[in-house]
Amino acid sequence: MHEYSIVQSLVDSVAAAVGRREASVQRIDVAIGELAGVDCSLLATAFEVFRDGTLCERATLTIDRIPARWECSRCGGEVPRGGFLRCALCDTPARLAAGDEIVLQRIELEVA
Amino acid sequence: MCQDRNAKPEPLELQTRILSRNDSAAAHNREHLVERGIFTVNVMGSPGSGKTAVLEATARAFGDVRRVAALAGDLATDNDAARLRRAGMRSGAIETVQACHLDAEMIHHELHHFDLEGVEVLFIENVGNLVCPAVYDLGQSANVVVLSVTEGEDKPLKYPTMFAKADLVLLTKGDLLPHLPSANVSAIFDALARVMPDPRMLPISPLTGEGVKDWIGWLTMSRDAMMAATAVTA
Numbered sequence A: 001m002h003e004y005s006i007v008q009s010l011v012d013s014v015a016a017a018v019g020r021r022e023a024s025v026q027r028i029d030v031a032i033g034e035l036a037g038v039d040c041s042l043l044a045t046a047f048e049v050f051r052d053g054t055l056c057e058r059a060t061l062t063i064d065r066i067p068a069r070w071e072c073s074r075c076g077g078e079v080p081r082g083g084f085l086r087c088a089l090c091d092t093p094a095r096l097a098a099g100d101e102i103v104l105q106r107i108e109l110e111v112a
Numbered sequence B: 001m002c003q004d005r006n007a008k009p010e011p012l013e014l015q016t017r018i019l020s021r022n023d024s025a026a027a028h029n030r031e032h033l034v035e036r037g038i039f040t041v042n043v044m045g046s047p048g049s050g051k052t053a054v055l056e057a058t059a060r061a062f063g064d065v066r067r068v069a070a071l072a073g074d075l076a077t078d079n080d081a082a083r084l085r086r087a088g089m090r091s092g093a094i095e096t097v098q099a100c101h102l103d104a105e106m107i108h109h110e111l112h113h114f115d116l117e118g119v120e121v122l123f124i125e126n127v128g129n130l131v132c133p134a135v136y137d138l139g140q141s142a143n144v145v146v147l148s149v150t151e152g153e154d155k156p157l158k159y160p161t162m163f164a165k166a167d168l169v170l171l172t173k174g175d176l177l178p179h180l181p182s183a184n185v186s187a188i189f190d191a192l193a194r195v196m197p198d199p200r201m202l203p204i205s206p207l208t209g210e211g212v213k214d215w216i217g218w219l220t221m222s223r224d225a226m227m228a229a230t231a232v233t234a
Helices: A003-018 A040-050 B020-035 B051-061 B079-086 B104-111 B160-164 B174-179 B185-193 B212-233
Strands: A023-033 A060-066 A069-072 A094-098 A102-111 B008-017 B039-045 B068-074 B090-095 B121-125 B142-148 B168-172 B201-203
Touching: A003 A023, A003 A040, A003 A102, A003 B008, A003 B020, A023 A040, A023 B008, A040 A060, B008 B020, B020 B039, B020 B104, B020 B212, B039 B051, B039 B212, B051 B068, B051 B079, B051 B121, B051 B168, B051 B212, B068 B079, B068 B104, B079 B090, B090 B104, B168 B185, B185 B201, B201 B212
Parallel strands: A023 A060, B039 B121, B039 B142, B068 B090, B068 B121, B142 B168, B168 B201
Antiparallel strands: A023 A102, A069 A094, A102 B008
16 A cells, blocks of 8 residues: 555655745645546545644645546547547547646645 | 634645655666666566566576566565576565555665666566556656466456556466466457557466567567667767
């Protein structure tokens, strides 16, 4: 289960963004793609366990799940999921246009 | 604790990759390996799919075995690296202890004291697992997934992230097919084509030698393509 190591990286990323500011982190928004290989509920559980004693202790974590979207790597036309991942028009292999994100989108700080 | 009445929320837009530190270490590994002309393959697959057996067969068939090497990751023991050394391949073990995958910093650390002299193809045998290893870039040039016919036709559909990132799937244990009346190789390929945009599947058997020559041909061709691309950008 790698969600714990992702939370570790998340807390490190938040700490880097906060820097030396005198502020407490209130909210953390992340985006996780459907094909990112990350289980959102395990990530939420890992965050609950791991945040104690860190600067994220009082923060709420919001996870935005991004659906996978395939498109033709040549003409950009949408390639429907479930079927063979090739363009119906030009037979070019598809590429993943969205759905592999593991992104820290934004944080909200409370500044005194 | 009392809230400060004057405190005001301040949003900070970031849009950064959470694994950016791993990505930087992976980019560093890749640059170093490609510069030395080393084609690096991240070998992934379920526990028991035959990853080590494939690499043993590769060592025996490669011709000059000094041109290949392997780093083998496991939660515990250095058994796989020892097996590969017995097959003649220069090998190092990475014990991950609790971690279910290798990451780029583990590889970076290992590369500092691993002898790469004369190596053209480096295999990184990842921890047996179809989930976590797909998430971490190590600095490889290619991803190869080892899948055995005994694992079920729908394995690619169950683990799409792993197979979507694969450049090649090696299908092992085909010699067992006469004993598996329900196993169906074309159904495996069909499932693969629904998650892997450019599906490439090569049946290989370390036992009978089937496919080993084609696998070595793929490695040689892929390394040549990498060298040609490097020469163009240099």
